[in-house]
Amino acid sequence: MKTLIRPLGAAAVAFALLAGGTATAQAYNLSGGHLPTTSPSYKINGGSSASRTAWSAGVSDWNNAGAGVSPSTTSGSATVALSEANDSSVSWDGITYWNNGANGVMTNVSAQLNAAYTAGYSASKREGVAAHEVGHTLGLAHSNSCVLMNPTTPDRTNCGVYRPQQDDINGVRAIYGASSRAAAQPGTVMHLSQAESFKDLKSLHRSADAVVVASVGGQSSTVKDGIPFTDHNLKVRAWLKGGSSTGSATVHQTGGPVDGALMQDDRDPLLQEGQTGIYFLRQYAPGKFFIIGGADGRFEITAGNSVSALASSNVKDVSGSLSDLVSRTQGLTRAEGSR
Ligand SMILES: [Zn+2]
Known part of the structure; x- marks a missing residue:
């Protein structure tokens, strides 16, 4: 009996590996930088109550995501500065920007929600933009498909995505779980979340x-x-x-x-x-x-x-x-x- 079961078991394991490999195929992209800590603090500077609520929710979403990081908000000195713009002369509803040190550590990390667009959004759509920007602050770059790091708000909304998806979580795990990291390209980095997306x-x-x-x-x-x-x-x-x-x-x-x-x-x-x-x-x-x-x-x-x-x-x-x-x-x- 043993000799019969063994080959079946091995085949089942091989199939599971294959299926698992497909399900966890990487789609995420990394900016190349990382925060100096896995427990980063975020300070929400001013802005409307709608934006402040969205920022809190976006930080909580990542704290609850099981991504190997524990971001939290603080009123004291912080790793990341969150704020609100009200600018109708731009196409973006969210922005994140920072400086990459030669050692890959991100400094002067800032993100803004643009109330010129987000004030008209539902609370969950606004939370989606905030969580997307928090994803950038953790070191994620843009990815297409139905993930939080999709660069356009209409595409995320059409997908019903307002929080970190498995692929986004895998990306952050890859950054902070790594035993060694390639040195990031030093310099300034900026990512825009587009308020509109056009297919034709x-x-x-x-x-x-x-x-x-x-x-x-x-x-x-x-x-x-x-x-x-x-x-x-x-x-x-x-x-x-x-x-x-x-x-x-x-x-x-x-x-x-x-x-x-x-x-x-x-x-x-x-x-x-x-x-x-x-x-x-x-x-x-x-x-x-x-x-x-x-x-x-x-x-x-x-x-x-x-x-x-x-x-x-x-x-x-x-x-x-x-x-x-x-x-x-x-x-x-x-x-x-x-x-
Ligand atoms: Zn973005």
């Missing part, structure tokens, strides 16, 4: 106040609360939607130099002077715009007049020739005007 040209067009074909001119940067912002002067060749008689527009983007180092979102890097593109814009003040959906609302015009989306874009139906995209966009504008 039609939804992008519908949400845009203006669409332009333009080249990027000069820029100027400022830093507010440790976050850099850059205003680009766009030379507009054609307004495909909305528009104005002027041939220029200012595009406001999050990112820029801080203390001599460039801080930008890896999925939505700064526009470069001299670059040309098609940009889907929201107007937040006369003549002043931001690109909607971060990476989603921008397309580069490359050699031979072809257009391409950024690698991190969610828009799946734009590629090919400039003239084709221009005529499709103008067609959508005409259809909108005749409604």
Whole structure:
């Protein structure tokens, strides 16, 4: 009997390993840094009661997740500073930024909820943004699919994800359970959570106040609360939607130099002077715009007049020739005007 059962047992174990291996396949991405402690403290600085409640819930969610870390809130000195912005000139509803030391230890770790968007969210949706940002403060980078570290709030909401999922937890376990760590790339890091996500040209067009074909001119940067912002002067060749008689527009983007180092979102890097593109814009003040959906609302015009989306874009139906995209966009504008 023993000799019969043994091979069956071995096969069952092999099958279990195989199944387990599939279920725990890594999808998480790591920023490369880590906090100096597995019991980090978080201080909530000011803000509305809605934001404060969301931050508390986001920290608790991670404390209860079984991820091998015990974050807690404090009113004293803290590892991480949490606060609230109220900025309608940006596309993000949450932001986290810090400095990576050469030893991989994260310092000056800060995160903000942007009440310009989150004040209109349900409590659980707001908690989801907060828990997502706390995930960044622990060292997680963005991941696609239905996980907390998905970079867009609409995608997390569509998935019903407002708290750490198994994959997010595995990522934090991998950071703090590691016996040795590769040295992180020193420098500043910034992650933006996008308040909107666009899958196709039609939804992008519908949400845009203006669409332009333009080249990027000069820029100027400022830093507010440790976050850099850059205003680009766009030379507009054609307004495909909305528009104005002027041939220029200012595009406001999050990112820029801080203390001599460039801080930008890896999925939505700064526009470069001299670059040309098609940009889907929201107007937040006369003549002043931001690109909607971060990476989603921008397309580069490359050699031979072809257009391409950024690698991190969610828009799946734009590629090919400039003239084709221009005529499709103008067609959508005409259809909108005749409604
Ligand atoms: Zn994020």
